[in-house]
Amino acid sequence: MLEQKNAFSLASQLHQIQSRSLKCRLDIQASRELKWSLYFYLGRLIWAGGGACSLERWQRLVNHYCPEISQLKEINLETSQFDGYLLLFSILKQDITKRSQIIALVKDTLDEILFDIVQYRHHLNYNNPNRQLSNRQFSFTYDYSDCPKAGFTLARIDQTLTTATQKWQLWQKMKLTSYSPNLVPIIRQPELLRQNLASSMDEYLLLEKFVDGKQTIRSLALTLHQPLPDLTSFFVQYISSGIISFLEVQKTR
Secondary structure (H helix, E strand, O other): OEEEEEOOOHHHHHHHHHHOOOOEEEEEEOOOOOEEEEEEEOOEEEEEEEOOEHHHHHHHHHHHHOOOOHHHHHOOOOOOOOHHHHHHHHHHHHOHHHHHHHHHHHHHHHHHHHHHHHHHHHHHHHHOOOHHHHHOOOEEEEEOOOOOOOOOOOEOHHHHHHHHHHHHHHHHHOOOOOOOOOOEEEEOOHHHHHHHOOOOHHHHHHHHHHOEOOOOHHHHHHHHOOOHHHHHHHHHOOOOOOOEEEEOOOOEO
16 A cells, blocks of 8 residues: 655654554655665654665775675665565575674665765755745655565664764764765865875875776775765865765665
């Protein structure tokens, strides 16, 4: 059964799911091209997928947490965003020693997607001061037929949303609201960057090696072992001078 609701806040949707202990999939449609899917079991958030870079996110987190599990790299997210979770569940049942790695992968997936939703919602409100109009740009669809039959992760929705909101508030405090962590930085003027980092040549060489116009800021934060807000802020300081620019990541399902 499908049920669609508009002009209803994300927090209200999530509160309803948690309070009623629902088993369902919640699709959040932001535009024709942009949609997220949240999966719930007994009112707990167990998985999420979609967004602008679902394949990049999956590959990045798998390579970070479970690089030795080759079958995780062969998944086709075009069939179902939930296939990733089912494969993780299958691996966990075969090898319980992988539990901490897989739980961390799931947690980061949930955190990232909720952050992206919160950020996108902010831009809707910013670009549409009339809140009623901005609400209409988000649609929520419940699917009770395509819902999880079980879950090995049972995150409380309110806690997960609070974490995402706190991360977004830090993002705002650091004046990064205009920049998504899914952007791809590229060095446009390497000589000028070298001059700016003359006192820290090791730092420049690292950037020259890894900032190749292919990795998102999130990916680079993992590679360079840097806090995501700090690294984003570092790149942003060179935007106005044209030393660094951002590319949109190629959208994947």
